Amino acid sequence: MKLRPQLLWFLVFLPMVAIGSGDSLFKKSHLGNLDDDRYEKLSPRVRIEPLVGPIPAIPLDSISSFISSGHLVEQEDLNLSPRIISGKSDRLIFGSGDEFYASGQWQDGTSVYGIFRSGNVYEDPKSGELLGLEVIEIGLARVVDRKGDIVTLAITSAREDVRIGDLLMPTEERRVESIFYPRPPENQINGVIMNVLGGVSNVGRNDVVVINQGIDAGLEVGNVLSIAKQGEQGRHPKNEERDKMPEQRAGTLMVFRTFKKIAYGLVLRTSEPLKVGDLVRTPK
Template structure:
């Protein structure tokens, strides 16, 4: 019994060690150097060099002799070099075709760093969507009506709200989806969607007067006022594997579609409390079909099959948003996600 236990412990230790220290594998057709072009993403570039792009942090080498060594811009030259016998990708300067680690001065930065994934697919989720509690949204001031008793209003209009002023500058939000864990029934969060922004210009007791400065949709009675957060698009996260084993499910897809494919945004029922971070890549597993055993007449579930990849880009405590990067089969809500 003790010998079996020791064997099991040794096997588990070996499995954990190999998982934690897995080395990045270069593609057989990888380039020796690559010039970044506008429209590239870090995921694209990593996939040019690596068979498994989520190992980018393991192979990226920060070259202190170039400007902004942690960021990659269009026009930058990347090269595959070997440091202490190990392959590394780094930003370099070229001189007569010879790659060397030498200074490179960027006199005026016009371009922005390339993002990890296409920002046009996720921008609204980074800047205009929040996950909040019922308590927060229920306690927030709400729109009573627009000027001249109008029901629908937009940018440039004046509206009236009731409640305690959250700030001078506010965002107007509308309840969207409620997320619940499909396995445990736990409430994960309420999606609040940004509709407009405005300035509170007067208070009369608990009646607020505000002027709308911008709107993406018409403001309606009942929309809620929250503190206006200046949330900018972030390009700082990089493709990576989660630091620990994570298993979850896709619980929702943006846009109300039934079949999920590349560049769809999905919600998953795992967040920061499970160790997820922005940039983490997860494999998507398609649940196996149910089959009847012809001998025992039992119903058995066939093994799950790998069907795609997603990258987590916005993390909350109990849930996260991810972008589908690859789909080899039609995906649906309920499909499993796990370490790549």
């Protein structure tokens, strides 16, 4: 029999010995100590590694498809913003390349507008305080003609159908991080998930959520928060009294956009099913 060189190491240093029980033993041999008669029995074992490690830097292009184009405005901004009132061909829905008419108060020198749709009204779940009015950017339009307060615009891009009643606002110029460096916030954060974008109540990995903490609480872009499920009510077996169970850590999110009292976050990890109303905390 011709021996392959790559197997010679095993033949010299790891001889196998059979014993009566049918188990296997590997003789422990080391270079320079080949006459050692000690034996060690080997058996299957579990390798334990931590489930949660540090989160690496996240490039923008790897999560750009998840990042919302929504932002918050004041009620006065909504009241003063121009709105789409009609299309050139009496259509109710428009797409890229279509022209439409809009009316309202216009900013001098602005020729490109974002097309927005009214979103959620966010109130603090505990205090009831108005935190902000959400609008979602669905497209862009440029001015074609002006006649008094009636302006003709052409849609240059659209993420979804544009409708009569949609808002027009100057496009928002803001600094966009090219790389997010996840890190815990410096302050203690105690908030809740108020909404998950997409019209659902359950929360999963890569979902964008809205939380009731923002710049005023010390949140910054890149901050990582733990998601916890509220403890259930348990009945004591002796006195029938209800006791609240401890919170259970169930996931991690990263803040990618902040406002005064609200922030948007991307869910990075989940270990339990999540939902609106779950808690967000500074990681321990």
